[in-house]
Amino acid sequence: MCDSPRLSRRTILSGLAVGFGAIVLPKLPWIPEALASGAPSSVTPDQALQWLKEGHTRFLSGKTQTPHLTAQRIAETASQGQHPFATLISCSDSRVPVEHIFDQGIGDLFVIRVAGNVADTDEIGTAEYGAGHLATPLLVVVGHTKCGAVTAVVKGDEVGGSIPQLVDNIVPAAQRAKAKGLSGDALIVDAIRENVYQSLEDLRNNSEELTHLEHQGKLKMVGAVYHIEDGSVEWLPDRLSMANAATARDAIEQAVYSWAGLWSASNVERYLACYAPSFHGKPFANRKAWEAQRRKALLSAGVITLSIDQLQISLQDANHGTATFLQGYQGKSYQDKVKKRLTLQLEKDKWLIVGEEILKA
Numbered sequence: 613m614c615d616s617p618r619l620s621r622r623t624i625l626s627g628l629a630v631g632f633g634a635i636v637l638p639k640l641p642w643i644p645e646a647l648a649s650g651a652p653s654s655v656t657p658d659q660a661l662q663w664l665k666e667g668h669t670r671f672l673s674g675k676t677q678t679p680h681l682t683a684q685r686i687a688e689t690a691s692q693g694q695h696p697f698a699t700l701i702s703c704s705d706s707r708v709p710v711e712h713i714f715d716q717g718i719g720d721l722f723v724i725r726v727a728g729n730v731a732d733t734d735e736i737g738t739a740e741y742g743a744g745h746l747a748t749p750l751l752v753v754v755g756h757t758k759c760g761a762v763t764a765v766v767k768g769d770e771v772g773g774s775i776p777q778l779v780d781n782i783v784p785a786a787q788r789a790k791a792k793g794l795s796g797d798a799l800i801v802d803a804i805r806e807n808v809y810q811s812l813e814d815l816r817n818n819s820e821e822l823t824h825l826e827h828q829g830k831l832k833m834v835g836a837v838y839h840i841e842d843g844s845v846e847w848l849p850d851r852l853s854m855a856n857a858a859t860a861r862d863a864i865e866q867a868v869y870s871w872a873g874l875w876s877a878s879n880v881e882r883y884l885a886c887y888a889p890s891f892h893g894k895p896f897a898n899r900k901a902w903e904a905q906r907r908k909a910l911l912s913a914g915v916i917t918l919s920i921d922q923l924q925i926s927l928q929d930a931n932h933g934t935a936t937f938l939q940g941y942q943g944k945s946y947q948d949k950v951k952k953r954l955t956l957q958l959e960k961d962k963w964l965i966v967g968e969e970i971l972k973a
């Protein structure tokens with residue numbers, strides 16, 4: 613690099629990225645070094661997160677073990693390769709010494725340090741190397757309080773050289789924090805959190821490899837803010853899963869109203885398709901018997917009105933939820949109102965009913 617003064621770091625690294633991108637990017641063709649030795653592919657994302665949390669607790673309580681700093685570890689990692697259990701993107705700030713904060717040693721953490729813990733092309737490529745090639749099950753973006761890079765962007769400070777290109781990744785985070793009407797210290801604190809979320813978003817939006825690993829459950833992506841005042845790490849709630857939960861609730865609501873509408877209109881086949889193939893209502897022994905009863909009931913009732921009131925949705929996890937509501941049935945010669953609970957499951961991108969029961973009012 614030193615003998616090519618006309619090329620910037622970014623140009624050289626992106627040139628390299630093209631070099632191994634051609635081999636690497638299609639679909640994780642690297643054989644993880646981890647598999648060769650049996651570690652850390654056996655480490656789950658939650659286990660890796662737990663190790664970081666335990667190390668941080670040791671750091672905070674002054675009981676650090678400063679593990680893996682022995683001559684034996686140096687020799688081992690040199691001869692057998694590296695098997696870190698987490699990839700981290702943190703700021704270059706000298707007050708954020710990543711290995712120390714988490715009480716880890718040689719070969720434990722794959723660390724990307726860049727001012728403002730941004731995730732641009734080079735950082736994303738490096739994160740892909742950590743999570744993909746080295747198979748770390750955890751990727752953490754660590755922001756920190758009093759971050760100069762974030763503060764400069766929020767305050768609109770003039771910066772020169774190559775710094776504008778570096779900090780432009782922080783701009784959307786600063787805008788989001790400002791849009792909340794915050795000012796002073798509160799604005800900076802919020803922008804620092806938003807900037808962690810921004811890096812996570814940039815990683816997900818610009819790396820198919822990382823999102824693929826995340827969807828497979830092989831990688832967990834987490835945000836954190838390190839407090840330089842007292843040395844503590846604040847783990848940020850997962851905004852993506854919060855957004856997913858909101859989407860899932862909306863989808864369940866839609867499925868319930870669609871089910872009620874199809875029943876009202878006696879659209880028998882589409883009504884039956886609202887139920888999972890394995891579903892058959894009690895007391896029917898099988899799907900066929902249940903379907904026959906439902907066909908007969910819907911067709912003989914003619915057009916009815918089915919109302920849904922007081923709908924409450926709860927999610928058990930990303931793929932399972934329940935909808936509880938007051939169901940009003942108004943037919944030609946019959947009407948009733950019952951409290952009902954539908955249990956739904958996400959199957960092939962569709963929320964299907966797997967359970968239906970009338971609750972005691």
Ligand SMILES: [Zn+2]
Pocket residue numbers: 703704705727728729756758759760761762
């Ligand atoms: Zn910083």
